[in-house]
Amino acid sequence: MEEALLDDIFAAILDGDIPAAPGKVQAALDAGLGPEKILNEGMIAAMGSVGELYECGDYYVAEMFTSAKALQAALGVLRPHLLQEEVRAVGTVVIGTVKGDMHDIGKNLVTMMLEGAGFKVYDLGPDVHPSRFVDAVVEHKPDIVALSALLTTTMPSMQTTIDALTAAGLRSKVKVIVGGAPVNDEYAEHIHADGYASDASQAVALAKALMNL
Numbered sequence: 341m342e343e344a345l346l347d348d349i350f351a352a353i354l355d356g357d358i359p360a361a362p363g364k365v366q367a368a369l370d371a372g373l374g375p376e377k378i379l380n381e382g383m384i385a386a387m388g389s390v391g392e393l394y395e396c397g398d399y400y401v402a403e404m405f406t407s408a409k410a411l412q413a414a415l416g417v418l419r420p421h422l423l424q425e426e427v428r429a430v431g432t433v434v435i436g437t438v439k440g441d442m443h444d445i446g447k448n449l450v451t452m453m454l455e456g457a458g459f460k461v462y463d464l465g466p467d468v469h470p471s472r473f474v475d476a477v478v479e480h481k482p483d484i485v486a487l488s489a490l491l492t493t494t495m496p497s498m499q500t501t502i503d504a505l506t507a508a509g510l511r512s513k514v515k516v517i518v519g520g521a522p523v524n525d526e527y528a529e530h531i532h533a534d535g536y537a538s539d540a541s542q543a544v545a546l547a548k549a550l551m552n553l
């Protein structure tokens with residue numbers, strides 16, 4: 341029963357079935373499945389398969405895009421269940437996907453989980469030029485700047501963004517955390533970021549640790 345519901349969600353996202361995906365998630369919630377299980381084993385697992393199908397040439401960008409839309413539609417149903425209300429703001433984060441990179445699903449999940457944990461988050465969106473990160477740090481005075489990249493070709497924009505913060509005299513005023521499928525601990529160290537996390541829950545744990553919470 342549980343497996344069948346997760347399979348339905350997986351299939352709706354893999355097939356890019358935008359009208360059906362939210363209903364499948366609602367059905368799983370109604371049956372008592374936990375939101376994190378639905379997210380990880382249904383939705384994110386499906387996006388992993390979409391990536392594999394793209395890599396072997398069975399899917400094109402259009403299919404990848406439709407699957408992403410189906411996931412986003414389904415997230416609308418899941419969102420309120422992932423967020424726990426927290427009254428106090430535990431810290432401020434400026435987040436964005438770096439310049440040249442349009443992938444924003446992972447960043448949106450990190451945003452959602454950070455908000456759920458009580459952080460005030462300013463989301464600059466995808467394809468964010470380093471100067472916009474600098475401007476946002478001046479404006480919002482965040483504790484943390486969070487950078488997302490999904491392409492090996494845009495990972496260097498993380499370095500450029502950190503360099504821009506340094507040049508503006510802001511690097512020592514913020515912690516910089518990085519993430520996204522091709523990023524890892526070694527790369528984070530290489531560009532002198534303050535931390536790396538592999539998923540949204542780990543991102544929250546990292547942000548809290550950096551705030552000494």
Ligand code: B12
Binds near residue numbers: 395401402405517
């Ligand atoms: C959906 C998708 C798209 C959609 C994006 C839609 C959107 N609004 O985001 C579209 C169709 C637009 C797209 C376009 C392209 N894509 Co694409 N895409 C994907 C796909 C299938 C899924 C990505 C995703 O959403 N995953 C689900 C989320 C939840 O996972 P995530 O992003 O990794 O995020 C999690 C963690 O990484 C972490 N995290 C993420 N950000 C951050 C930030 C911080 C601070 C922290 C701490 C943690 C963290 O937490 C998140 C939640 O757990 C991946 C395949 C894959 N396996 O990743 C390919 C993939 C990333 N794409 C790829 C490619 C090649 C492209 C294109 C270049 C294709 C083309 N020829 O045009 C373009 C590039 C466009 C651009 N300039 O950005 C390649 C990249 C290869 C590489 N090594 O560089 C991949 C890996 C596919 C593949 N296997 O070949 N894509």
